[in-house]
Amino acid sequence: MTAPLLSISGLNAVSDRDGGAPILRDVSLTVARGEVRGLVGESGAGKSTIAKALLGILPRTVRVTAGTLAFEGRDLLKLPARELRDIMGSEISLIPQDPQTALNPGRRIEAQLTDGLRMKRGLSAREAHGRALSLLEEVHIREPERVLNSYPHELSGGMRQRVLIAAAFALEPKLVVADEPTTALDVTVQKQILRLIRGMQEAHGTGVIFVTHDLGVVAQICDTVTLLYSGKVIEEGRTADVLASPRHIYTRALIAAGPRYDRPDAGLTPVPAAVFEELRREIAAGGGR
Amino acid sequence: MAELALTTPTPKAPSRAAKRLRALASEPKVIIGGGFILVLIVIAIFAPFVAPKDPLEQDLMAGTLPPAWVEGADPGFLLGTDDLGRDVLSRLIFGTRIALIVAFVAAGLAALIGTLLGLMAGWYGGWADRLISRLVDIWMAFPPVLLSILLVAVFGSGVHSVIAAIVIIDWTRFCRVVRAETQAQAQMDYVTAARTIGFSRLKILFSEILPNVTPVLIALVSLEMGIAVIVEAILSFVGLSVSSDTPTWGGMIAEGRQIIYEGWWVLVAPLIALFATVLAFNQLGDGLRRALDPVMRR
Numbered sequence: 001m002t003a004p005l006l007s008i009s010g011l012n013a014v015s016d017r018d019g020g021a022p023i024l025r026d027v028s029l030t031v032a033r034g035e036v037r038g039l040v041g042e043s044g045a046g047k048s049t050i051a052k053a054l055l056g057i058l059p060r061t062v063r064v065t066a067g068t069l070a071f072e073g074r075d076l077l078k079l080p081a082r083e084l085r086d087i088m089g090s091e092i093s094l095i096p097q098d099p100q101t102a103l104n105p106g107r108r109i110e111a112q113l114t115d116g117l118r119m120k121r122g123l124s125a126r127e128a129h130g131r132a133l134s135l136l137e138e139v140h141i142r143e144p145e146r147v148l149n150s151y152p153h154e155l156s157g158g159m160r161q162r163v164l165i166a167a168a169f170a171l172e173p174k175l176v177v178a179d180e181p182t183t184a185l186d187v188t189v190q191k192q193i194l195r196l197i198r199g200m201q202e203a204h205g206t207g208v209i210f211v212t213h214d215l216g217v218v219a220q221i222c223d224t225v226t227l228l229y230s231g232k233v234i235e236e237g238r239t240a241d242v243l244a245s246p247r248h249i250y251t252r253a254l255i256a257a258g259p260r261y262d263r264p265d266a267g268l269t270p271v272p273a274a275v276f277e278e279l280r281r282e283i284a285a286g287g288g289r
Numbered sequence: 290m291a292e293l294a295l296t297t298p299t300p301k302a303p304s305r306a307a308k309r310l311r312a313l314a315s316e317p318k319v320i321i322g323g324g325f326i327l328v329l330i331v332i333a334i335f336a337p338f339v340a341p342k343d344p345l346e347q348d349l350m351a352g353t354l355p356p357a358w359v360e361g362a363d364p365g366f367l368l369g370t371d372d373l374g375r376d377v378l379s380r381l382i383f384g385t386r387i388a389l390i391v392a393f394v395a396a397g398l399a400a401l402i403g404t405l406l407g408l409m410a411g412w413y414g415g416w417a418d419r420l421i422s423r424l425v426d427i428w429m430a431f432p433p434v435l436l437s438i439l440l441v442a443v444f445g446s447g448v449h450s451v452i453a454a455i456v457i458i459d460w461t462r463f464c465r466v467v468r469a470e471t472q473a474q475a476q477m478d479y480v481t482a483a484r485t486i487g488f489s490r491l492k493i494l495f496s497e498i499l500p501n502v503t504p505v506l507i508a509l510v511s512l513e514m515g516i517a518v519i520v521e522a523i524l525s526f527v528g529l530s531v532s533s534d535t536p537t538w539g540g541m542i543a544e545g546r547q548i549i550y551e552g553w554w555v556l557v558a559p560l561i562a563l564f565a566t567v568l569a570f571n572q573l574g575d576g577l578r579r580a581l582d583p584v585m586r587r
Contacts (some may be wrong), residue, residue: 055485089486102478106500112479116486164482 003073004030005207006054006175011067013049013058013231023049023062025232025283031175036201036208038222038239040215046231047211051177053077054209055094056084071175090120093168095178095197099160099185103152109163110148116171135166138203139196158189162196169200175207182217194221215258219243227251229279250275318576325569333385340379341367344536348374353552371541371555372548380536381562387530387537388566390448391521395455396513402456403463404506410464411471412494422468425461433458437520441529451530455517466509470502504581511574515567522563538563 096102114128136144444450525539545556
């Protein structure tokens, strides 16, 4: 295999607000071309921090202290702002979490969908319009002309998320960062959106980092998965392998804790306190996984 | 994958302009307020043709004649005459000129300055925000009417100084509101999304945030026009606006005050004009905000 598309190694980050509390501890992972890498963990595990670091939108209070984010061999953390701006949007793009607020309420879909095409690819208004139409068709939106002419509030949540997916793939990026793109949607729409992202990713050969807290979603869409706890990589591997034979007790407990729709009477099994004890010990020891 | 497609059972969308016009037309406040202002503008432009008499022509023999519907009136003077025998209606009509010029120019300039500073403070934060916000705080500590009188006294009287005084005092209104609105919009995900496509900060400010600040801004400009009309009237009232050979509503109120027992109409007519104009500007502003806001629009 050739060099991976993205290779994160030894990434450490601290929060300046909490007196330098570590947010990421020595995180390493890779994404190959055309691979969907799941990034799983509970709130505060650091999965969104990794996504934000990749996109260069870390809050001011979070500081990366060590490590590299190598995208096609270029360290994103060391690139000058100008080059970073060239990469963002055209080679790395984002599918945001909340379709309610991720679209500008004051601008038409057409303007928002064609921003990148016109600015980064230099398309004329007409060319961009045609491209936007075919993008909307690709994400299975009927009446694309009408949607292009609409404001975000005139569309449903699922439609908006489709528009955002179309926008993320508009410039044929090599890597798409999906930041919990289905969390704000209801379950039936969720499934369609997951299938859509998978379909787009396969058609375009795009690498995807898929941030989620839902192992069920991981099972549906991800080739490989990285499990984080408190900023540390707990388990990593091919999705099927990890889910079938987890090595770490935390992973095992998490899988056991998932709701069983086939046995609703069984109730939910929380992750045992002993597992968290074990996790804390490991993190304090700073040993390998 | 055809089963994934979402249908939307809406008929073909009308054109943008038609949609916007319809939204405006369905807002009665816009129709009434805007209609009134439009009539005022026409009257101001064609004042020499609309006014029945020369507003400066004195006729001491016809002094303090009451309005046409009161006993002892001269039907030639619809709203009566003042103590110098000048036609009140004609003076009222010529007075709209100064009132509207001040309203539009002063509110426009105050909005321009206040918006630019407000956008900078709200978007860049840090020392820019601290500097601009402190400036606004200090500015607002001055009593506005006294400050405007002081400013006009320094600049010398005339329309230009009145406009300058209003702009210097009232840019803070725009600055504060625009700053707060910019800060609120800057928290939205679409701003983050714009950053991830690699937009520069300046471009995000003007093409993403400004359009969402505009509805509030339009309402504010309209309110400010009403305020400018009042401030101009105050300055004319104390004799600091234009020279007394140009009729103004404030000047008429000042003249009317002196002869209120002999001819109440000289005071009441410009007061009503002032009241109606300010009300119209406020209603127009409110209606425009509703009609132009893409989220509130249904």
